[in-house]
Amino acid sequence: MISRFSPSQLLPFALAGALLVAVPATALGAPHAKPHAAAKKHKAAAAPTEPEMTTDANGRSVPVLANKAWVLMDFDTGQILASSNPDEPLPPASLTKMMTSYLVEQGLKTGKLKPTESVTMSLSAWCRGGKEGDSCMFVPLNAQASVMDMLRGVVIASGNDASKALAEHVGGSEAGFVAMMNAEAKKLGMSKTQFANAAGLPDPNNKASARDLAVLAAAIIRNSAEYYPIYAEREFTYNGIKQGNRNALLYTDPTVDGLKTGHTDEAGYCLTASAKRNGMRLISVIMNADSKQARADQTRVLFNWGYSNFEQATPAQAGAVLTNAKLTYGVAPTVAAGLAQAWTLLVPKGQAAAVQTSISLNPELTAPIAKGAQIGKIVATANGKQVGEAPIVALADVERAGFFERLRQRVVGWFSK
Structure with a gap:
């Protein structure tokens, strides 16, 4: 073992040995001791006190939370149920790693990456010595780990080393991967987000909004469904080092199944989480809370508020004929229309039973009409307020009529005006 201290410098550690457990320095490339307690057990947190409430612009009573920004979003509709400073770009800390893991998952999904493919831990990615507070997977220098192990190192252990190593492997360099991250953010509509590195390390150019992070979480759940269960795994062991998932809600709320924690001095304590109760999935984002306990408690408050105040409604079934749309110059005078x-x-x-719908069709529909083509929209209202809309599509193909039939329809049209 390579010693980092002279004998005189080590004396204080020897005297304090009864009080402190020192983490030993490691030989270059040797397995690291984990900086956090490997077998730390999570106890169910005491129920938080009743949160302070305020009235929002819609006249609803919503929670007041002590942080810089938060969002509660419905997964299925993308509807923001409540928020505070949802579009303010803030340091996201390790919530950044959600984009890193998402790009890796999409690479696996498309076959560009293989689960057993080897990723090398370069010097630039390697965790040097494992200082207290480091987030590391602890892959030895120049050693290799599989893509799937590295992915778990990012998601569960929040490894900065795994994030950088994957970035270099996928993007050719971390800078190349960051360009991919920002391109994907733009594609997803994350307009208030700019990534500067793959791990979320402090950088004035690494910013994201709470709304954007909720959008990213929804993309992971929807587009990386095969890999999303990793976000619910409570622990990960690599190279003999066991690390627990930092998302405390995974240990205290069985309806929570992901996603990611984050913390730096500048970002405070952050948490993006998702829960599913009775078929209804909500996503929450907490940014800049003042402690691990606070970010968990605030997330519980949001989930409990959301599930207590909202319910799902299904105004119309997919594939059902909602109306028959008139059209001209077709082999048939109408086409069945509904939801795709x-x-x-x-x-x-309490308002699901009160939802009403109205259909408006595009004027002067003309054949040919392809199945699935949008030909109008359906609007849902509850107690006089619009609560949603969806496209109405043709449920069948309608071919264009022959010349003489079109001429006949035109003449009939003249006399019917």
Whole structure:
């Protein structure tokens, strides 16, 4: 072992040995001791006191939370149920790693990456010595780990080393990967986000908004469904080092199944989480809380408030004929119209039965009409307020009529005006 201290410098450690447990320095490339307690057990947190409430612009009573920004979003609709400073760009700390893991997951999904593919821990990515407070997977210098192990190192252990190593492997360099991160953020509509590194390390150019991070979380759940269960795994062991997932809600709320924690001095304590109760999934983002306990408690408050105040409504079923749309110059005078996909709304508790719908069709529909083509929209209201809308599509193909039939329809049209 390479000693980092002279004998005189080590004397204070020897005297304090009864009080402190020192983490030993390691030989270059040797397995690191974990800086956090490997077998730390999570106890169910005491129920938080009733939160302070305020009235929002819609006249609803919503929680007041002690942080810089927060969002509660419905997964199915993307509807923001409540928020505070949702679009303010803030340091996201390790919430950045959600984009790193998402790009890796998409690479696995498309076959550009293989689960057993080896990733090398370069000198630039390697965790040097494992200082107290470091977030590391602890892959030895120049050693290799599989893509799947590295992915777990990012998601569960929040490894800065795993994030950088994957970034270099996928993007050719961390800078190349950051360009991919920002391109994907733009594609997802994350307009208030700019990434500067793959791990979320402090950088004035690494910023994200709470709304954008909720959008990213929804993309992971929707587009990386095969890999999303990793975000619920409570521990990960690599090279004999066991690390627990830092998302405390995974140990105290069985409805929570992800996603990611983050912390730096500048960012404070952050948490993006998702819960599913009775088929309804909500996503919350907490940014800049003042402690681990606070970010967990505030997330509980948001989930409990959301599930207590909203319910799902299904105004119309996908594939059902909602109306027959008139059209001209077709082999048939009408085309069946309805919803192409399932349509779920989130409405205030007790209003699902009061939801009403109205359909408006595009004027002067003309054949040919392809199945799935949008030909109008359906609007849902509850107690006089619009609560959602969805596209109405043709449920069948209608071919264009022959020349003489079109001429006949035109003449009939002249006399019917």
